[in-house]
Amino acid sequence: MRRDFDPVEAERLLKGKKITAVKRRAKYIVIECDTSVGMLSHLGMTGSFRVEKAQLPYGKYDRAAVCLDKGEELRYADVRRFGYIYPITLPGQGLWPEELAGLGQEPLEKGFNAAYLLSRAQQRKTPVKIFIMDQAVVVGVGNIYANEALFAAKIDPRRAAGDLTAAEWKALAAEIRKTLRKSIRAGGSSIRNYRTVDGSEGAFQRSLNVYGKKAEPCPACGTKIETIRQGGRSTFFCPQCQCGKKVMKIRKTT
DNA sequence: ATATTCCCCTGGAAGC
DNA sequence: TGCTTCCAGGGGAATA
Numbered sequence: 001m002r003r004d005f006d007p008v009e010a011e012r013l014l015k016g017k018k019i020t021a022v023k024r025r026a027k028y029i030v031i032e033c034d035t036s037v038g039m040l041s042h043l044g045m046t047g048s049f050r051v052e053k054a055q056l057p058y059g060k061y062d063r064a065a066v067c068l069d070k071g072e073e074l075r076y077a078d079v080r081r082f083g084y085i086y087p088i089t090l091p092g093q094g095l096w097p098e099e100l101a102g103l104g105q106e107p108l109e110k111g112f113n114a115a116y117l118l119s120r121a122q123q124r125k126t127p128v129k130i131f132i133m134d135q136a137v138v139v140g141v142g143n144i145y146a147n148e149a150l151f152a153a154k155i156d157p158r159r160a161a162g163d164l165t166a167a168e169w170k171a172l173a174a175e176i177r178k179t180l181r182k183s184i185r186a187g188g189s190s191i192r193n194y195r196t197v198d199g200s201e202g203a204f205q206r207s208l209n210v211y212g213k214k215a216e217p218c219p220a221c222g223t224k225i226e227t228i229r230q231g232g233r234s235t236f237f238c239p240q241c242q243c244g245k246k247v248m249k250i251r252k253t254t
Numbered sequence: 255a256t257a258t259t260c261c262c263c264t265g266g267a268a269g270c
Numbered sequence: 271t272g273c274t275t276c277c278a279g280g281g282g283a284a285t286a
Contacts (some may be wrong), residue, residue: 001282025278043280044279044281045280078266080265081264082263082264082279082281124256125257128259130257136284146278231257233278234278
């Protein structure tokens, strides 16, 4: 999927074309030009777009520029280079490019529900956290949101996906939606040097319950948050709230 | 087919 | 102070 921006290919495909639509699917951005060609972009962790006068000097992290009319350029900047933009051909109006085939449900749209998750998780031994981060299952649930949603749903991230009950999937689906909506409202999470289009930090980071909170007290019960690695990613969870561990209470009898 | 590991890239944080 | 090492992330490729 990832590919470097090729200016020659971009000019060959896009010269003289008009941008007719800008769409999103999962975390991908599709810029449609006259329906048959366009550009595919993913911001990765640190990518951003801006439109400015072509005579302005490029920034240190500018990776691609596309000439627009009125002396302006669409410029793509990306510090970490995890993101990209490149020209593609499109299958036609209203159709997604083949590069995006195989993506799972949009978490904020119909179709993402307990029944869907339950059926997709059948027999799967994959830990539930990895499962909900699987693009082929549901898109847009990154590491932060997977951690937070599992905490909110009180589910152990290590459990096999196939073992979750319908009631648990219902709770988890609801918490994934709530977590994403809340974050979108807050303008994102601003991990490290990420910024929104206007350069401000997202405020969601301030409402994180477990992500990045290693050894800090759980906001619900005070137990120390634990961290493990799953699929090369950090997982944070409350061993009390999410694992059903009972704290032994000793009481005096007379 | 499913599961796990590694890699990309960079700058900020932590360690020496 | 300055240098080195480690780490984070989305997503895909390679490996088991």
